[in-house]
Structure formats: C-alpha cells, structure tokens
Amino acid sequence: MARVEVLLFAALREYIDGARSVEIEIQPDQTIEQVLLDLGVPLKQTRIIFRNNRAAAFSDRLQDGDRLGVFPAIGGG
Amino acid sequence: MAAIYRVDMSSLSVRKEEASEAYRDLGGRGLTSSIVADEVPGTCHPLSAENKLVIAPGILSGTGAPCSGRISVGAKSPLTGTIKESNAGGQGAIALATLGIKALVLEGAPVDGKFHRLMIDADGVRIEPADDLIGKGNYDTVAAQFEKFGDKIVCISIGQAGEMRCSAASIAVTDPDGRPTRHCGRGGLGAVMGSKGIKLIVMDPTGGQRPKPADAEAFKAGAKKFQAALSSHPLTGGGLAKLGTNALANVINEAGAYPTRNFSDGQFEGTEAISGERQHDVIIERGGKIGHACHRGCTIKCSRIYVDENGQYVTKGPEYETIWAHGADCGIDDLDAIAQMDRLDDDFGIDTIEAGATIGVAMEAGIIPFGDAQQAIGLLKEVGKGTALGRLIASGADVLGKAYGMSRIPTVKGQAMPAYDPRAAQGIGVTYATSTMGADHTAGYAIGANILGVGGSVDPLKPEGQVELSRGLQIATASIDASGLCLFVAFAVLDDPTAGEGVCEMLGGFYGREFSGDDFSALGKRVLTKERQFNAAAGFTAADDRLPDFFKSEKLAPHDVTFAVSDEDLDQLHDFVD
Numbered sequence: 001m002a003r004v005e006v007l008l009f010a011a012l013r014e015y016i017d018g019a020r021s022v023e024i025e026i027q028p029d030q031t032i033e034q035v036l037l038d039l040g041v042p043l044k045q046t047r048i049i050f051r052n053n054r055a056a057a058f059s060d061r062l063q064d065g066d067r068l069g070v071f072p073a074i075g076g077g
Numbered sequence: 078m079a080a081i082y083r084v085d086m087s088s089l090s091v092r093k094e095e096a097s098e099a100y101r102d103l104g105g106r107g108l109t110s111s112i113v114a115d116e117v118p119g120t121c122h123p124l125s126a127e128n129k130l131v132i133a134p135g136i137l138s139g140t141g142a143p144c145s146g147r148i149s150v151g152a153k154s155p156l157t158g159t160i161k162e163s164n165a166g167g168q169g170a171i172a173l174a175t176l177g178i179k180a181l182v183l184e185g186a187p188v189d190g191k192f193h194r195l196m197i198d199a200d201g202v203r204i205e206p207a208d209d210l211i212g213k214g215n216y217d218t219v220a221a222q223f224e225k226f227g228d229k230i231v232c233i234s235i236g237q238a239g240e241m242r243c244s245a246a247s248i249a250v251t252d253p254d255g256r257p258t259r260h261c262g263r264g265g266l267g268a269v270m271g272s273k274g275i276k277l278i279v280m281d282p283t284g285g286q287r288p289k290p291a292d293a294e295a296f297k298a299g300a301k302k303f304q305a306a307l308s309s310h311p312l313t314g315g316g317l318a319k320l321g322t323n324a325l326a327n328v329i330n331e332a333g334a335y336p337t338r339n340f341s342d343g344q345f346e347g348t349e350a351i352s353g354e355r356q357h358d359v360i361i362e363r364g365g366k367i368g369h370a371c372h373r374g375c376t377i378k379c380s381r382i383y384v385d386e387n388g389q390y391v392t393k394g395p396e397y398e399t400i401w402a403h404g405a406d407c408g409i410d411d412l413d414a415i416a417q418m419d420r421l422d423d424d425f426g427i428d429t430i431e432a433g434a435t436i437g438v439a440m441e442a443g444i445i446p447f448g449d450a451q452q453a454i455g456l457l458k459e460v461g462k463g464t465a466l467g468r469l470i471a472s473g474a475d476v477l478g479k480a481y482g483m484s485r486i487p488t489v490k491g492q493a494m495p496a497y498d499p500r501a502a503q504g505i506g507v508t509y510a511t512s513t514m515g516a517d518h519t520a521g522y523a524i525g526a527n528i529l530g531v532g533g534s535v536d537p538l539k540p541e542g543q544v545e546l547s548r549g550l551q552i553a554t555a556s557i558d559a560s561g562l563c564l565f566v567a568f569a570v571l572d573d574p575t576a577g578e579g580v581c582e583m584l585g586g587f588y589g590r591e592f593s594g595d596d597f598s599a600l601g602k603r604v605l606t607k608e609r610q611f612n613a614a615a616g617f618t619a620a621d622d623r624l625p626d627f628f629k630s631e632k633l634a635p636h637d638v639t640f641a642v643s644d645e646d647l648d649q650l651h652d653f654v655d
Contacts, residue, residue: 007331009327009328009331009354010316010320010324010327010353010354011319013354020349047311047529047530048328048528048529048530050331050332053331053332053333053344053635053636054538054636055332055528055534055536055537069331071327071328071331072311072316073310073311073312073316073529073530073531074312074316074324074325074328074529075312075316075317075322075324075325075525075529075531075565075568076317076321076322076323076324076325076353076379076396076397077322077325077397077398077495077496077518077519077522077524
C-alpha cells in the first residue's frame with residue numbers, strides 16, 4: 001500500500017466533508033483519476049491538478065508520500 | 078457628441094472641446110495613453126505642471142454592456158517614470174459617460190498650492206475650494222460630500238498620501254454604496270492628482286444621458302450573447318462571486334508561486350488561514366456579504382464586504398493581491414489584521430500591492446519583524462501621521478528599500494511585483510519585465526495558461542513559450558482596458574469563443590460598423606505602440622525591461638528554479654512596434 005495526502009479546494013471540499021485534506025491508503029501506481037473517483041469527486045468539476053506542486057493529469061500515477069492538490073476552475077487576481 | 082474637458086489648474090479655468098478625429102473611437106486606456114503620449118513631454122517631472130492627469134470612461138462604459146464600468150486614469154507615473162494607466166471599478170466611469178464626458182484632462186498646477194474640488198454636473202465642470210478637506214482620509218472626505226450633495230453623487234478622491242504627493246498614492250472611486258473602496262492603485266497617480274491641487278472630483282449625473290450605440294439592435298444582440306457566455310462560465314457565472322479573487326491563494330501556493338516573506342519562498346505555511354475559502358467562511362459567519370458588485374451592471378460580483386466580529390463594516394474584499402501583500406509577503410496569517418490594513422490603505426489612499434510589498438521590504442530591512450501584524454499596522458499608520466517613515470512607506474518598495482540600503486527589492490521600473498513569483502510562473506515574469514508600466518500582473522495575465530488551465534497551457538517553470546504567451550495577452554489586455562470591460566471577462570473570453578464574439582458585436586453596434594477580432598487586436602497594438610513611444614521619449618531602453626538580478630541568481634523553493642527567460646527573448650516581446 002502507498003500513503004498519499006489529498007488536498008481538495010474550494011467547492012471540492014464538500015466531497016471530504018468540508019475538510020481541507022485527507023490522508024488515504026492506495027494501491028501503488030494508482031492513477032489520480034481512480035483516486036478522485038474513489039473519493040466521489042466528479043471529474044468534470046476538477047480543473048487544476050498538482051502532484052507534489054507540479055501540474056499533473058488524470059492518468060498520472062501516485063507513489064507513496066505523494067501530495068495531490070485538486071481544484072475546480074479558479075480565477076481572480 | 079461626448080466632450081473632452083480640459084481643466085487648467087494654473088489659471089483655474091475650464092475649457093470644453095470636441096474630441097478630435099484621432100480620439101473619436103477611443104476610450105479608457107486607449108484614450109488616456111494617447112493623450113498622455115501626444116501631449117506630455119516624456120522627460121517632464123511627473124509632479125510638474127507639464128504632466129497631465131487624464132481620466133476617461135471605457136468605450137462601452139455607461140451603455141449597459143455587462144461589466145463595462147471600468148474607469149481609466151493616465152499620466153506619467155511618479156513611481157515608474159513611464160506612462161501609466163491605472164483602472165478601477167466603482168461608479169465613476171458610468172457617471173462620466175452619463176454626463177457626456179469622454180475625458181477629463183487635468184493640466185497645469187495651482188500657483189497658490191491650494192486644494193480644490195471639481196464639481197461636475199449637467200451644467201459642466203466647476204473648480205471650487207476644498208480647504209476644509211485637507212488632511213482628511215478618503216472615507217471622511219467622501220462622507221462629507223454625500224452629506225452635502227445627496228446620495229446621487231459619485232466621488233473620485235485622494236487621501237493623505239496623494240496630498241503629500243507620495244509615489245504610491247492611489248485615486249479612490251466610490252462604489253454603489255458610496256464608499257471609497259475601488260482604487261486606481263498602481264503607479265502613484267494619486268500623487269499626480271495631488272500635484273494638480275485637486276483633492277476630489279464630485280460628479281452628479283442627474284439630468285445626464287447614457288451614451289447611445291449607433292446600431293442599438295446589433296449592440297443589444299452582442300450584449301445578450303456576451304452575458305450568456307459570462308453566465309455559463311464557472312468563474313464569471315458564479316465562482317468569483319462565491320469565493321472572490323482570493324480563491325487564488327491556495328492554488329498559487331500549491332503551485333509554489335506564492336511569494337512569501339519578501340519573495341524568499343514560494344509557499345507560505347499560513348496560507349489556509351488567509352485563503353479565499355477561510356475568508357468566505359468568516360464573512361458568512363459574521364453576516365458580511367459575498368457576491369458584491371463594485372459597480373452597477375457588474376454581473377461577476379467578485380467583491381465582498383468584510384465585517385468585524387460584531388458584524389460592523391471594516392472594508393471591501395479584501396482582494397487576493399491585497400491579502401497576499403499584507404499577508405504572505407509579510408509572513409502574516411491574520412485575516413482581520415490584513416482587513417484593517419486594507420481599510421487604512423484605502424483611507425490614506427495608497428496602492429495596496431505597493432503598501433504590502435513595501436512593508437515586506439521594511440521587514441527584511443529589520444524595521445519590524447516578519448509576521449508581526451500589529452507592528453505592520455503601526456507602520457502603516459505612520460502614513461496617516463505624515464511622518465518621515467510614513468512618507469517612505471507611501472513612496473513604495475523601491476524608495477524605502479534604497480533608503481535602508483537593501484538589495485533584494487522586488488520591483489520592475491520602480492513598481493512592486495504582485496502576488497506571483499516570476500521564477501515559478503515565468504510567463505508572468507515576462508509581463509513584469511516588459512509591461513509598459515512596470516511590474517503589473519494585469520498587463521498580461523500569464524497565470525491563466527501557466528497555472529489555472531485557462532487560455533491554453535504553458536509550463537510555468539520553463540522559459541519556452543512565455544514571450545509569445547505574454548505578448549498575446551498584453552495586446553488583448555490593452556484592448557480590454559480601452560473598452561471599459563472588467564479584465565475578469567477574459568476568463569470567459571479565453572474559454573468560450575462566443576464571449577469574444579459578443580465583445581466585438583457590442584463594439585460594432587456601438588460604433589455602427591463591422592468590428593472584427595482583428596480590429597480588437599489592432600486596437601491593443603495601437604495602444605501599446607503609443608505607450609512604448611512615450612517610454613522611449615522618457616529615456617527607457619531594453620535594459621529597463623528586466624527583472625531584478627536576484628530572480629536570476631536565487632533559487633526559489635519548492636521548485637528550486639530561477640527566472641530563465643533570456644534577455645534576447647524579452648526584447649522580442651514588442652516586435653509589432655516600429
């Protein structure tokens with residue numbers, strides 16, 4: 001098993017009961033897409049994904065100790 | 078026909094004239110930059126009688142076009158020495174347009190050094206004494222006007238910083254609630270207004286008439302299409318109203334591009350406490366307001382009303398850049414303290430980005446420690462007292478940094494960088510370096526493609542593709558700033574072709590002729606060309622289009638990157654200018 005930290009932001013937090021992040025155990029090499037589906041996050045609502053602070057895609061695979069950050073559409077400035 | 082009013086503060090006289098052929102189809106930044114480039118000597122001192130302060134509503138302001146209430150103010154900047162256009166929301170643009178005013182050109186300087194009020198109504202422009210307002214902040218200044226002239230008026234004013242002619246002074250514009258919360262912040266144009274001896278402008282649009290499009294049907298169809306695109310986009314159709322601009326804090330921090338403690342780190346450990354999510358919850362818990370419109374006709378509604386623990390009004394927003402500048406950049410994670418500083422900035426009339434960045438430099442200089450919110454508030458209060466230290470704070474990061482012998486000063490052409498580290502978002506670094514106005518994120522918002530997945534995707538950590546990205550954005554932004562539309566419409570325009578079509582159809586309907594995407598681009602190039610020509614006349618060269626050295630030598634965590642776009646590539650940005 002691999003342990004990863006998943007951080008959800010803005011409206012996505014409702015899928016982890018309003019929390020900022022959850023630590024979960026996954027199979028090594030599990031894709032970001034699968035992790036999000038397992039958490040019940042609709043992929044359509046996601047727009048910006050970071051794996052260890054770098055832009056990532058649904059198909060990227062996670063490793064033990066990874067930090068996943070997921071946002072819906074965000075703007076401002 | 079909309080008129081240009083020239084107010085000569087040397088002779089205290091007003092002249093009304095018809096816009097010349099060259100200016101007839103311009104507005105907003107297009108008009109302010111054209112008049113400044115055509116009439117102000119590039120080498121003049123920005124606070125001298127030779128400089129001119131030009132105030133203009135956007136092309137579409139007052140027409141009922143959605144989100145078109147931006148007001149542009151232009152002059153030679155005392156902060157950067159370049160041409161400057163700074164724009165804001167609030168009710169000012171609509172009031173000017175309703176009064177049939179295409180531009181106000183404030184010229185000369187009073188020989189007696191006194192302050193005045195410009196009173197503008199359906200009868201024209203009058204210059205009146207304003208001795209009773211000297212030394213007052215923006216809040217007291219405008220409150221006295223609403224008491225005297227009733228609730229229909231709109232005010233444009235300066236606070237103590239503008240009176241002292243400090244180079245980070247802003248110009249405040251009242252919002253629909255009559256509060257001086259929307260600021261033309263960047264570039265110290267409040268100091269230019271102060272040098273003209275004008276404390277405030279009071280506009281009463283009663284009896285005026287909103288500008289009418291030449292082809293009302295075509296305009297209406299364009300506006301409908303545009304609004305439909307804004308409403309259906311997740312950001313302009315609800316996202317910005319809910320979390321405000323500060324929704325960015327977490328995403329920029331996650332990207333490692335959130336400048337922390339005077340640009341010494343790319344992530345701030347206190348981000349969650351000052352994030353848009355937290356700000357939203359605090360406002361809701363205390364009975365403040367989200368989804369506030371900064372001007373009538375704004376449908377994006379990114380503004381909010383921040384209240385204290387007793388539910389009493391403190392300030393608007395605050396906005397993302399403000400929260401970052403007084404927060405992460407100073408190592409401060411106290412939202413209430415940041416809101417207090419935003420209120421002080423608005424009241425004294427100083428640019429919130431410059432103010433926070435200057436406090437960050439003051440902390441690095443050891444004047445006060447990083448992270449000390451109460452001492453930061455105390456430092457800011459020096460501005461209102463007019464002390465020597467307060468004047469340094471109100472003069473910006475570059476001036477204070479030099480006074481304290483600092484070498485790490487995050488400015489370009491004397492203007493402080495906003496809330497994105499150019500090492501971890503290299504596209505915005507190109508914009509900071511090459512903008513005609515010093516470090517300015519709005520001039521070409523590469524964060525969209527670098528980080529937010531809007532308008533394409535360009536790797537933020539590599540130099541490739543950044544110049545092309547920034548160039549396209551700088552051209553489009555100059556057009557948007559001329560139109561009077563809020564820059565946030567770009568989120569929809571970049572994602573949905575019908576939004577851009579709507580903009581062109583509105584402009585075509587307004588002018589009564591075809592207006593294509595190419596025409597839109599040509600407008601932006603025309604504006605940037607004027608601005609580059611002014612800067613060349615003011616003595617600026619390619620050597621000025623650079624970031625400070627430490628961005629090329631100090632690696633930024635967590636990505637351990639430096640700014641890597643070459644000087645040769647930066648020099649290609651304005652390849653469309655002769």
